[in-house]
Each structure stands twice: as structure tokens, then as C-alpha cells.
Amino acid sequence: MRKSKKDSVNRRDFLRAAAAGTAALVVHPAAASAAPPELPRAAGAPPLLKAPPDSPASVEVMTVDRPGSDFMVDVLKTLNFEYLCANPGNTFRSLHESLINYGGNKAPEFITCCHEESSVAMGHGYAKIEGKPLLVCVHGTVGLQHASMAIYDAFCDRVPVYIILGNFGDTAERFGQVDWTHSAQDPAAMIRDYVKWDDRPVSLQGFSESAVRAYKIAMTAPMMPVALVADHELQEYAVTDSANLTIPKLTITSPPVGDSGAVAEVARLLVAAENPVLVTDRVARTPAGLAGLIELAETLQAPVVDRNGRMNFPTRHPLNHTERGGAAIANADLIAGLELTDYWSTVNSVRGQVNPVIQSATKPGTKLVSITANDLYMKSNYQDFQRYAPVDIAIAADAEATLPSLIEAVKRQITDDRKHTFADRGTKHTSAHQQAMQAGREAAATGWDASPISTARMSSEIWAQIKNEDWSLVSNCQFVSRWPLRLWDFNKHYHYIGGEGGYGVGYGAPASVGAALANRKHGRLTVSIQNDGDLMYAPGVLWTAAHHRIPMLIVMHNNRAYHQELMQVQIMADRHNRGITNASIGSVLVDPPIDFSKLAQGMGVHAEGPISNPNDLAPAIRRAMAVVKGGDPALVDVLTQPR
Amino acid sequence: MRNLTVVAIFLALVVACPRVQAQTPAAKSPDASASSIANGKRVFAGAGCSACHGAQGQGSTLAPQIAPPPLEISAMIAYVRQPTGKMPPVPVATASERQLADVYAFLQSVAPAPTGEALKGNADNGKKLFAAYGCYECHGRQGAGASTGPRIGPPAITLAAVLRYVRAPSGQMPPYTAKVVSDQDLTDIYTYLKSLPPPPAASSIPLLNQ
Numbered sequence: 001m002r003k004s005k006k007d008s009v010n011r012r013d014f015l016r017a018a019a020a021g022t023a024a025l026v027v028h029p030a031a032a033s034a035a036p037p038e039l040p041r042a043a044g045a046p047p048l049l050k051a052p053p054d055s056p057a058s059v060e061v062m063t064v065d066r067p068g069s070d071f072m073v074d075v076l077k078t079l080n081f082e083y084l085c086a087n088p089g090n091t092f093r094s095l096h097e098s099l100i101n102y103g104g105n106k107a108p109e110f111i112t113c114c115h116e117e118s119s120v121a122m123g124h125g126y127a128k129i130e131g132k133p134l135l136v137c138v139h140g141t142v143g144l145q146h147a148s149m150a151i152y153d154a155f156c157d158r159v160p161v162y163i164i165l166g167n168f169g170d171t172a173e174r175f176g177q178v179d180w181t182h183s184a185q186d187p188a189a190m191i192r193d194y195v196k197w198d199d200r201p202v203s204l205q206g207f208s209e210s211a212v213r214a215y216k217i218a219m220t221a222p223m224m225p226v227a228l229v230a231d232h233e234l235q236e237y238a239v240t241d242s243a244n245l246t247i248p249k250l251t252i253t254s255p256p257v258g259d260s261g262a263v264a265e266v267a268r269l270l271v272a273a274e275n276p277v278l279v280t281d282r283v284a285r286t287p288a289g290l291a292g293l294i295e296l297a298e299t300l301q302a303p304v305v306d307r308n309g310r311m312n313f314p315t316r317h318p319l320n321h322t323e324r325g326g327a328a329i330a331n332a333d334l335i336a337g338l339e340l341t342d343y344w345s346t347v348n349s350v351r352g353q354v355n356p357v358i359q360s361a362t363k364p365g366t367k368l369v370s371i372t373a374n375d376l377y378m379k380s381n382y383q384d385f386q387r388y389a390p391v392d393i394a395i396a397a398d399a400e401a402t403l404p405s406l407i408e409a410v411k412r413q414i415t416d417d418r419k420h421t422f423a424d425r426g427t428k429h430t431s432a433h434q435q436a437m438q439a440g441r442e443a444a445a446t447g448w449d450a451s452p453i454s455t456a457r458m459s460s461e462i463w464a465q466i467k468n469e470d471w472s473l474v475s476n477c478q479f480v481s482r483w484p485l486r487l488w489d490f491n492k493h494y495h496y497i498g499g500e501g502g503y504g505v506g507y508g509a510p511a512s513v514g515a516a517l518a519n520r521k522h523g524r525l526t527v528s529i530q531n532d533g534d535l536m537y538a539p540g541v542l543w544t545a546a547h548h549r550i551p552m553l554i555v556m557h558n559n560r561a562y563h564q565e566l567m568q569v570q571i572m573a574d575r576h577n578r579g580i581t582n583a584s585i586g587s588v589l590v591d592p593p594i595d596f597s598k599l600a601q602g603m604g605v606h607a608e609g610p611i612s613n614p615n616d617l618a619p620a621i622r623r624a625m626a627v628v629k630g631g632d633p634a635l636v637d638v639l640t641q642p643r
Numbered sequence: 644m645r646n647l648t649v650v651a652i653f654l655a656l657v658v659a660c661p662r663v664q665a666q667t668p669a670a671k672s673p674d675a676s677a678s679s680i681a682n683g684k685r686v687f688a689g690a691g692c693s694a695c696h697g698a699q700g701q702g703s704t705l706a707p708q709i710a711p712p713p714l715e716i717s718a719m720i721a722y723v724r725q726p727t728g729k730m731p732p733v734p735v736a737t738a739s740e741r742q743l744a745d746v747y748a749f750l751q752s753v754a755p756a757p758t759g760e761a762l763k764g765n766a767d768n769g770k771k772l773f774a775a776y777g778c779y780e781c782h783g784r785q786g787a788g789a790s791t792g793p794r795i796g797p798p799a800i801t802l803a804a805v806l807r808y809v810r811a812p813s814g815q816m817p818p819y820t821a822k823v824v825s826d827q828d829l830t831d832i833y834t835y836l837k838s839l840p841p842p843p844a845a846s847s848i849p850l851l852n853q
Contacts, residue, residue, distance in 0.1 A: 330731035352815050363731075435725055441845035441852075446794050447787030448848060454787055460850040467853060481790035487851070563780065567791065570777045574817035580777050642780055643789035 066242070069098035069235040071204050075211045075247050077107060081135040081162070083126070083517060084108035085119040087146075089139020091166025091182050094235035096137065108135050111517070111548055113510075114540025116143045120150035120225075121507050122514030122541070123161040125474060127154075128310070128497040129518035131286055133162040133218055140167045140182040148191055149504045154225045155194035156384045157309070157501020158282060158374070160218035161225040169200070169231035188227045193381040196224035200231070205245055207234060212248045220253040221285075221373040221398040257405060258371055258397035266336065266369050266393055267409035271418055273334035273367070275425075276302045277321075279346055282309035282339040283399045287493045290314075292403035293338070299410055301426030303328050303433075308477070308485060309341060311496040316437070316489050318430035323440055323486060326361065334367045338399040343370060343389035354575060369393040371402055384502065440486040452639045453614045455557065459483035461617040462527065462555055465625055469525040474515035475508055476500065479531050479564075480557055481643050494524065505562075506537030513545045516552035516633075525628065526552040530635075532589060532596065533562045539599055545633040546604035553628045554635040555621070556596050558610060559642045561588040566642075596637040609637025676748075683749030686742045690733060700750045706730065707813035710750040713800035719747060764827075764834030772832050776824060781816075786836050792816070796839040805833055 072095055088096060100110055113119040119136045126134050138147050144165055154161045168174045168183035188198035197217045201207040207230065214226040239245070258266075270276050278297055284290045293313050297304050303321035304313045305328055313320055321328045329335065329346065337343045347368060351357040362368075368391040375396035378385055395402065414422075444456035459480060467489070476499035477485050490496055497515055500507040512528035519526045535542075535556075545552060561584070570583040593610075600607035606627040608620045617638065624634035687693055687700070700710030712719055720743050723733040738746070773779060773786070783789050786796020798805065806829055809819045819829075845851045 324725065327726055327730075327732045351813075353812075353818075432725070438845070439725075442842070443788060443794065444851055445845045445848055446796075446842035447783060447785045448843060450783075450785050450787060452784060454783070455789070457850075460848075460853075464850055464853060478790070566777075567780050570780060571817045574819055574823065577820055577822055579823055580819075581775055583777055583780075641783045641787070641789065643783070643791050 064236070064238045066239045067094050067098065067236055068204050068207075068233075068239055069094040069230075070102045071239055071242075071245060072207060072211075072230065072235065073098045073103040075208045076135060077103065078247050079135075079162075079211070079215050079250060081108040081133070082130075083111050084135040084137060085111045085113050085122045085514070086137040087113045087116050087119060087139065087143065089137075089143050089166055089182070090178070091140035091143075091168060091232060092137045092164065092230060092235065093166075094232070095164065095166070095230055098235075111544065113544055115510075115538040116146035117150045117506055118510035118513075118538050118541045118544065120147045120154065120161055120163065121510035122517065122544075124150065124154040124157065124159050124501075124507065125497065125511030125514030125516075126518045127159045127161060127223075127514075128157075128511075129472065129474070129494055129515045133160040133215070134514075136161060136163045138163055138165050140165060140187060141184055142182060144187065144190065149502075149506060150510070151191050151225050151227075152194045152382070153500045153502040153504045153507050155196075155382075155502070157498070158222045158224060159501065160223040162215060162218055163195075163225060163227040165227055165229045166235075167200075167229050167231050169229070170233055173233055187229050191225075191227060193379055194225075195227050196222075196377070198227040198229070200229035201234070202231075204234060204239065204241075208245065208247050212250050215250055216253060221255045221401070222377050224377075255398035255401035256373060256376060256396070258395040258402040260405065262393060262395045263402060263405050264409050266371070266395065267406055267413055269334055269367055269369065269393075270300055270302070270336065270410055271413045273332075274421075275332050276300060276334040276336065277328050277332040278302055278304045278336050278338060279307065279325075279329070279340050280304060280309075280312040280338045281307040281341045282498070283403075284310045284312045284493055285398075285400050289400035289403065290493045292400065292407065296403060296407050296410065299407060299414070299422075301422040301429065303429050305329060307340065307342075307346075308482075308496065309339070309498040311490060311493050311498075312338075314489075314491040315485055316491070318433045319426070321429065321433060321436065323436040324432060329361050330363065332362060332366055334369070335362065337368070337370045337372070337389075337391070339372050339374070340370065341374075341384075342386040343368070343391065344387035347389065352571075367392050369395070371395040371397055371399040371406075373398045437486075444483065444487060447641065449614060450641065451612045451614065452559070452641050453612065453617065454641050455480035455643060456483045456487070457614050458555065458557070458617065458638055458640060459487055459529075461614070461621060462529070462553075463488045464618065465621045466525060466527060466553075470523065471495070471525045471527055472497075472515065472519050473527050473529070474512045474519075474552075475528040475530060477529070479643065480529055480640075484529070494519065494522075505531075505534050508534035510538060510541045512552065512554070513541050513550055513633075516545065516550045517548070519552075520550060525625075528552060528554050529557050530554050532556060532558040532560060532594065535596065536589070536594065540603070542600050542605050542633070542635070543603035549631050550633060551628045551631050552633045553621070553624055554600075554605075554633065556609065556635065556637040557640050558594075558596060558637055559640050560590050560593060561642070563587075563642050596635065600635040600637075606632060606634040607637065608635075610639045611637065612639040679745045679748045680752045681749075682742070683745030683747065683752075686738055687746050687749055690738050690742075690746075692733075692746065695730075699753050708807060710753040712747055712750045713804040715799075716744060716747045718799060719743070764830035764832075766831070766835045766838045769828075769831035769833065769835030772824075772828050773835055776819075776828070776832070778832065785839060787842075794842075796836040797841060798833060798836050802830060802833045805829065 084099060116138050123134045123136050138144050165187050167187045168179045174180050174183060192198060197214060199210040201210045210228055214228050218226040283293055297319045303319050305325035306313050306322045340346060347362050349359050349361045370391045375394060447454040448457055472494045473484055473496050478499060508531055516526035566584060566587040569587055570580050573580045573583050597607040597609045611617055611620055620636045624636050627634040695706035696709050701708055720740060726732055781792030782795050786794060788794030806826060812818055
């Protein structure tokens with residue numbers, strides 16, 4: 001909605017003349033007389049163009065019946081957001097008010113967050129469970145700066161998050177110091193390197209089209225965050241041209257499928273290979289991806305080595321060879337990387353000493369093929385694309401969408417002889433899988449009764465309590481030596497959602513709450529193994545979980561350190577030959593130890609701990625689960641081994 | 644933890660734990676006859692072992708020293724059949740158990756292990772040093788191992804092998820010079836780790852069978 005030159009001169013004059021239900025005074029007469037357009041409206045919403053009261057223009061008009069932000073709500077409702085995650089900020093105050101009053105605080109429902117990083121990370125976790133974004137509103141400049149790390153994580157993880165940025169765009173509309181410090185000439189500039197698309201529409205019609213376009217772009221593979229600037233002027237001034245405002249239909253782009261010729265060639269290589277290995281990372285966006293990968297692996301009797309960016313393949317499937325991945329890759333004559341984020345490191349190893357030694361992890365002549373949507377879209381400045389991998393065939397396509405045609409092509413090329421060969425190697429793979437799983441169980445037995453509690457013991461105790469529930473683990477397993485993935489039976493697409501994407505600490509707690517929010521309506525038991533250092537970034541998300549009654553079981557992996565960094569500093573101390581007794585300075589969380597139980601209780605979350613005796617774990621988890629089943633979050637603080 | 648590079652401290656063959664040993668069919672004792680040693684040398688070269696471990700098993704930047712063998716023969720065979728690190732598996736088609744026993748004899752002949760190794764360490768002091776020197780960071784506070792480093796409590800390799808390895812690791816483990824950790828301190832740490840009880844069998848723990 002653009003203002004006329006006249007009213008752009010003085011905001012107060014404009015308000016006096018045009019607001020308070022007098023929007024028609026500044027709209028073109030033809031528009032004012034036009035019939036209201038048929039737009040999605042909130043229940044009980046006033047007419048788009050309310051007739052002005054019989055009041056003289058000299059009377060100061062101090063209210064607005066139909067602000068632009070109401071129309072923004074109309075637009076956003078067509079996108080079917082379930083939730084809006086936000087920390088309040090006056091740069092989007094009008095939209096905030098329209099959402100909760102005009103929009104009825106439903107679809108989207110406002111989720112109160114205590115930090116913008118939490119808002120975005122909640123959207124990150126939510127999207128990986130629900131398969132679609134929620135809405136995030138972010139305050140101008142300061143809020144966006146808080147949000148930026150979480151946006152980067154979602155970008156690296158190829159997850160859609162839909163962000164609206166508040167801003168005072170027109171410098172003549174900024175009154176007071178805060179309006180200036182919370183505004184920018186180009187608000188999205190600071191995140192442009194790690195969002196897929198952004199726009200700053202200058203009219204309500206422009207907002208409508210850009211809002212729908214942003215959703216479409218975010219949901220097209222490779223999926224990423226998008227940002228839309230909503231200037232204060234657009235939000236707060238009255239709608240003047242309702243008759244001409246339209247909301248375009250959203251049509252989600254079908255995911256890109258691999259070229260048929262290239263897919264046929266990959267199928268030929270897979271069928272001909274004696275030891276093909278499928279290496280997966282972010283393949284399964286939906287349950288169909290999980291089912292498709294099982295069908296491909298079983299058709300070929302090919303082992304799967306899972307990098308676990310998503311829940312790609314059942315952990316107890318006999319063709320899951322993740323736990324002996326190094327040996328499987330070393331023995332492969334063909335490796336098919338499916339949405340594999342770091343292909344180079346899969347086929348090479350680096351000895352990380354002063355003079356790094358790079359060694360091929362594959363046999364000479366091993367064929368490498370890749371199917372990934374990452375080849376379709378790449379940014380320059382932030383280089384999450386990893387080292388270049390010289391593969392033999394690269395298919396730029398969404399791997400999940402390509403699986404059906406690849407499976408069909410594979411089946412077409414399999415002869416009876418190959419079927420016998422596949423059956424034979426399947427028997428060997430089953431045996432190797434069982435040996436690897438048994439080796440994992442034996443390793444888990446080590447330190448079983450130790451205190452601090454081993455992460456294997458903690459994982460086993462959790463599994464004993466949840467295995468008969470419809471559960472969903474929403475935290476990264478890497479920090480607990482991957483024990484859940486080694487010991488639990490993962491077989492549904494929501495059983496696991498991978499990690500941060502950009503390895504930004506502070507993701508874990510809010511992303512888990514976001515995932516739990518998505519799981520809530522499905523009645524799933526959400527479980528998060530929460531790192532202590534991660535929770536300390538923005539613990540206010542515990543209050544969000546309690547306030548909105550988001551049920552989830554949080555089990556603290558409390559090793560009282562930023563442990564990864566502790567190890568890194570020790571490596572440097574060794575390398576510099578200076579002794580290692582000071583390595584803990586700056587990287588441990590002791591003196592005083594953090595009492596996470598009290599922290600959680602202070603925010604209204606049921607909590608117990610710290611627990612250091614492994615025999616006390618099961619009863620505490622059971623008590624916490626009773627709270628979770630009642631619809632609330634609960635936390636058990638566990639003092640653990642480092643990893 | 645901005646850098647999530649896993650510190651895969653990789654004490655090479657240590658990963659072949661006693662539990663694995665117990666499940667491995669008992670192999671024959673190494674035959675130290677000249678013909679066995681000669682055959683073992685041929686197999687060692689022919690199967691490609693020397694490409695990474697060096698012609699005399701002395702180790703390289705690619706793989707650790709394995710002469711003298713740091714493991715019992717049954718543990719070595721179990722490991723090469725199903726390695727957990729980056730080493731490729733050695734199937735029976737490549738080397739039979741008899742041939743691996745010959746390789747073992749060859750490796751022993753190259754550099755015989757010290758016999759009658761007498762520990763002169765202090766376990767109590769070793770326990771303190773294990774924490775103070777940060778060994779626990781990657782290997783766990785009782786040496787139980789983690790994704791960051793293998794189990795080392797109780798150690799399956801000799802003190803001599805430990806002393807060699809920590810000074811010049813072949814994997815990701817950072818080197819510990821004598822300036823940082825003395826031989827006596829390492830001996831104390833080794834004595835502490837050796838004093839730890841072996842882990843229970845997974846089959847005896849109901850939670851690991853669910």
C-alpha cells in the first residue's frame with residue numbers, strides 16, 4: 001500500500017485524515033465504490049472498507065479499522081501455517097496484533113519464544129517432523145541478529161523456515177532512537193548469504209505475491225529458509241485499495257527427478273557391481289523416502305551406510321551397515337551417495353596431525369555416483385558445500401523423488417543370475433550386520449555401572465522406558481557416541497530428524513521443542529537427549545515448552561563441559577608440547593556446577609536430578625514420562641561420561 | 644563445539660576387545676618355524692598388509708606399527724576379519740586362518756615382544772593422572788571408550804605398545820611427548836587401566852537385549 005505524496009509528508013496529518021475507518025478518504029473513488037473482493041477472511045472480521053463515520057476531517061482520527069497487517073494475515077492464512085514462533089518486537093507490532101485478534105490466534109497460533117534463535121530453531125525442528133514450515137516473525141535488526149545462527153543452521157540442513165522481518169523502512173516514519181536502531185535500509189542483507197530467497201515488497205499486493213512465492217521457493221528442493229520484509233508502513237496504514245488486492249494460489253513445485261538416461265546408467269552400474277554401497281544422508285524427507293530406500297537396498301541386497309541427516313533407513317535392518325561403514329566403503333566397487341552432504345570425506349580419510357595425510361578410503365577404480373538436489377542451488381560466501389568430490393555420475397535431482405524411477409530401472413536390468421548373486425551377498429551382509437550390532441552391544445556393556453553414567457547406559461535406560469510407545473527422538477545422537485542409533489530400533493520416519501546442519505550449538509533445545517510441537521497433535525512421545533552446553537545458550541525455550549504445554553521427555557547429557565572444544569584444546573596443547581593440564585580453562589562448566597533441575601523447575605518444567613547413580617535412572621525416567629503423558633514437558637538431569 | 648570434527652582417537656588394534664576375543668574360534672598358536680615365518684612374510688606382502696603397515700610391520704602414517712603384534716593372535720584374526728576402523732576387512736579368500744597365523748609368526752620374528760614385562764606402576768597415581776592428563780576426554784573416565792576413542796580399560800595391548808603408540812600415534816590421537824607425559828606416568832596410567840575389571844558380557848545385561 002503506497003501512500004500519496006500528500007500524506008507521505010506528515011504522518012500525523014495522514015492519520016488525522018485517513019485513519020479511523022476513513023481509509024476510503026484516501027483511496028481512489030473508483031476503488032472505494034468497488035465491491036469488496038472475495039478474499040480469505042478471519043471469522044468475525046470487519047468489512048474490508050468500512051464506511052467513514054460522519055465526522056469532519058478536522059477531527060483527529062485515531063484508530064484504524066483495517067490495517068495492512070490484516071490483509072497480511074489473510075495472505076498468511078492461505079499458506080496454512082499451524083504456528084507462529086516469535087519473540088515480540090515493535091517492528092512487527094501491527095502484524096502481531098492482527099494475528100492474535102483479527103486472525104483469532106489460530107492457524108497460526110502464536111507461540112511465545114524468549115529468543116529469536118529459539119523461534120527459528122523451533123521452526124527448524126518442526127519442519128523436519130511435519131514436512132512444512134511454520135511462520136517465524138523476527139524483530140528488526142536486533143531480533144534478526146539473534147536469529148541469524150539458527151537461520152544458518154536451517155540453511156545448512158536444507159530445511160524450510162518462513163521468516164517475516166519487521167522494519168521501519170521509511171526514514172521519515174521513524175520517530176525516536178529505537179525506531180532507527182531497529183531498522184535497516186536492506187534488512188535481509190545480513191542473512192542473504194544463507195537464505196534461499198528474500199524480498200521487501202513495497203505494496204500489499206506485492207506482499208501477497210511475494211508471500212506465496214516465498215512459500216513455494218522454500219518448499220522446492222533443495223529446501224531452505226526464506227525471508228520477507230514487512231515494513232511498518234505496510235503493516236500499520238489502512239488498506240486503501242482492497243478492491244484490487246488479490247492473493248495468488250499456492251502451487252507447490254514438484255521435486256526435481258533425475259534425468260531418465262542418467263538414472264538408467266546408475267541402475268546399470270548398481271546391478272553390475274559386485275559390492276555396491278548406498279551412502280545416505282538427507283534422503284528421506286517423507287515416509288516415502290524411507291520406504292523407497294528399503295526397496296532399493298533389498299532389491300540390490302546392497303548395504304546402506306547412513307550418515308543420519310534424516311531417518312533414512314531402519315537401524316536394525318540387516319542391510320544397515322552404518323556401524324561397519326568404514327569396512328563397507330573400503331570394500332565397495334560402487335558407491336551411490338544419496339543426498340550425501342560430504343561426499344569427499346566419505347571416500348577419503350584424513351589423519352589430522354600437523355601434516356595431514358589424505359588417504360583414499362576406497363579401492364582403486366571404485367565408481368562414484370551422486371544424486372543430490374544440492375547440485376541445483378549453491379551459495380558462494382558460506383561454504384557448506386564441502387570439498388569437491390570428483391564423482392563419475394552426478395545427477396542433480398531430489399534423491400527421494402528419484403528413487404521410484406531408479407528402483408524401476410534397477411528391476412528392469414536384473415537377470416536371474418544377478419538375483420542369485422544378490423541373494424548370496426545378502427546372506428553375508430546379514431551376518432556382518434549382526435556381528436556389528438553384537439559388537440555394539442558388547443561395547444555398550446563396558447562401563448555399565450560407571451559413575452558418571454555412561455551414555456550407553458543412559459541410552460539403554462531410556463529405550464527400556466519408551467520402546468513400547470510411539471516415540472520420536474529429536475536430538476542429535478553424535479554427542480552420545482550414537483548409542484541410540486546403535487541400540488534402539490529406529491524404523492519410522494519421525495523416529496529421528498538428524499542434527500543441526502551447520503553444527504551451531506544452541507540448536508538442540510529449541511529444535512527439540514519445535515519438533516515436539518509438531519509431534520503433539522500426533523500423540524507421539526517426543527524424546528530429547530539434551531546437551532548441557534547447548535541448553536545454556538537459550539534455556540528460555542523450556543518456559544515456552546511449559547507455557548504452551550508441549551509434552552516432551554528431556555534427558556540431560558550433562559558432562560559439564562563444551563566437550564568437543566575441550567578435546568580440541570587438548571589436541572593443540574599436545575601439538576604445542578606445552579603440557580595438557582590447563583586444557584579445561586574456558587571449556588568446562590563447573591564451579592559452580594549448573595543445576596539443570598532447578599533451572600527447569602524455575603520455568604515450570606517438572607525436573608529431577610542431577611542423577612549420578614545409574615540405578616536411579618529408570619525410576620526417574622518413569623516419573624518424568626508420567627508427566628509427559630499428562631501433556632507437559634519433563635526433564636531428568638543426568639551426570640554423564642564425556643561422550 | 645563449532646568444529647564437530649570427531650576426534651576419532653584411534654588406538655588402532657586396541658579395539659579388538661576381550662569380548663570379541665572370546666567369541667573368536669581359538670586359533671592355533673603361532674608356529675615359529677622358519678617356513679611359517681617365510682610364508683607369513685609372503686602373505687603379509689601379497690595380501691597388501693605391507694602397503695599400509697610397512698614391509699616389516701613398522702607402521703607408517705597410514706597405519707600403526709604391528710610388529711611385534713600388540714594383540715593376541717585370536718584378537719588379531721577377529722579384528723582383521725571385521726575391522727571397525729578404516730582398515731579394509733581381510734576375508735578368508737584373501738588369507739586363511741593358517742596364513743594369518745603365519746603372518747603373526749612373521750611379525751613376532753621381526754620384533755619379538757618383551758617377555759616377562761613387569762609393571763612397576765602405581766595404579767592409584769595412574770587413576771589421578773588419567774583424569775589430570777585428560778585421557779578421559781576421549782576414552783571415558785574408566786577407559787570405557789566412546790565415539791571419540793576406543794576402549795582402553797583394561798588395555799588389550801602391552802605397555803611397550805602403549806609407550807610406542809602415544810609418542811607417535813598413527814591415527815588421529817594427538818602425540819604425547821615425554822615432556823608432557825613421562826614414561827613413568829604412562830606406566831602408572833597403564834597400571835590403573837590394567838587394574839580395571841573386564842566388562843561384563845552384553846548377554847548378561849537385560850537392557851542390552853531388548
